[in-house]
Amino acid sequence: MSTVTIAPDRRAALLVGIARIVVALAVIAVLLYTYALGVAAGRSSLFDYFGYFTNLTSLLTSSVLLVAGFIAVTGHRAPRWLTAARALGTTYMLLVGLVYNVLVPGTGTAPPWVSVVLHVIFPILVVADWLAGPDRHAIPWALLVIVLPYPIVRVTVVLVRGATDGWVPYGFLLPSHGAATLAAHVAALLAVLLVLGAAVWSVGRRRS
Numbered sequence: 390m391s392t393v394t395i396a397p398d399r400r401a402a403l404l405v406g407i408a409r410i411v412v413a414l415a416v417i418a419v420l421l422y423t424y425a426l427g428v429a430a431g432r433s434s435l436f437d438y439f440g441y442f443t444n445l446t447s448l449l450t451s452s453v454l455l456v457a458g459f460i461a462v463t464g465h466r467a468p469r470w471l472t473a474a475r476a477l478g479t480t481y482m483l484l485v486g487l488v489y490n491v492l493v494p495g496t497g498t499a500p501p502w503v504s505v506v507l508h509v510i511f512p513i514l515v516v517a518d519w520l521a522g523p524d525r526h527a528i529p530w531a532l533l534v535i536v537l538p539y540p541i542v543r544v545t546v547v548l549v550r551g552a553t554d555g556w557v558p559y560g561f562l563l564p565s566h567g568a569a570t571l572a573a574h575v576a577a578l579l580a581v582l583l584v585l586g587a588a589v590w591s592v593g594r595r596r597s
Contacts, residue, residue: 399464401523406461412514413455416447419506423499440550441558442543443485443507450478450515457524467524473535476528476593479519480536480586486512487581488559520592527594536586537579544575 424438439445453474460467489508551557551564561574
C-alpha cells in the first residue's frame with residue numbers, strides 16, 4: 390500500500406489555513422451570539438452594534454482571515470492584496486487591544502468572556518498569524534497610508550452621530566468634551582495607528 394507524503398511547507402500551510410478558518414468562524418460566532426443577546430435585550434440596531442470599532446473590525450478581520458485560510462488550505466498562492474488586507478487587520482486589531490486595555494477597559498453590556506475573546510485573545514492570534522504566517526508578501530512603505538481611511542471614516546460617522554442623535558460608542562468621543570479635546574483624541578489615535586501600522590509593515594517585509 391502506497392502512502393502520500395506531504396511536504397513540510399505544504400503541511401505548514403495546511404495547518405495555518407485550518408487554524409485561520411477555525412479562529413475566524415469562532416469569532417464570527419461570538420459576534421453573532423453577542424448581537425443575539427442585544428436583540429433579546431431590545432437592542433436590535435445593526436448600525437449601533439457595528440458602530441463599535443471592535444465589532445465591525447473583528448468581523449472584517451475574521452472575513453480576511455477566513456479567505457486567507459481557504460487559500461492556504463487549497464494550496465494556492467496568496468495574492469498581494471490579501472497580504473495588504475491582513476496587514477490592515479493586524480494593525481486595527483492591535484489598536485483594538487491597546488484602546489480597550491488602556492483607555493476603555495470594561496465589558497460594557499457583553500459578558501466578560503466575550504470582551505476577553507474580542508479584545509485580548511483575537512488580537513493576539515491575529516498578531517501571531519502575521520508573525521508566523523508563511524504566505525506574506527513585502528508591502529511597500531508607500532502603502533502605509535492605507536491604514537488611515539477606514540478609521541477616519543468611522544470617527545467621522547461617530548462624531549456626526551454624537552452631534553445629532555447623541556449616540557457614541559466610547560466615552561472619550563462624547564461631544565461634551567469639546568472640539569479641541571475631541572480633535573486631540575482623534576489625532577492621538579491616528580498617530581498611534583500609524584506607529585502600529587509601521588510596526589506591522591516592518592515585520593511584513595521580513596521573511597516569515
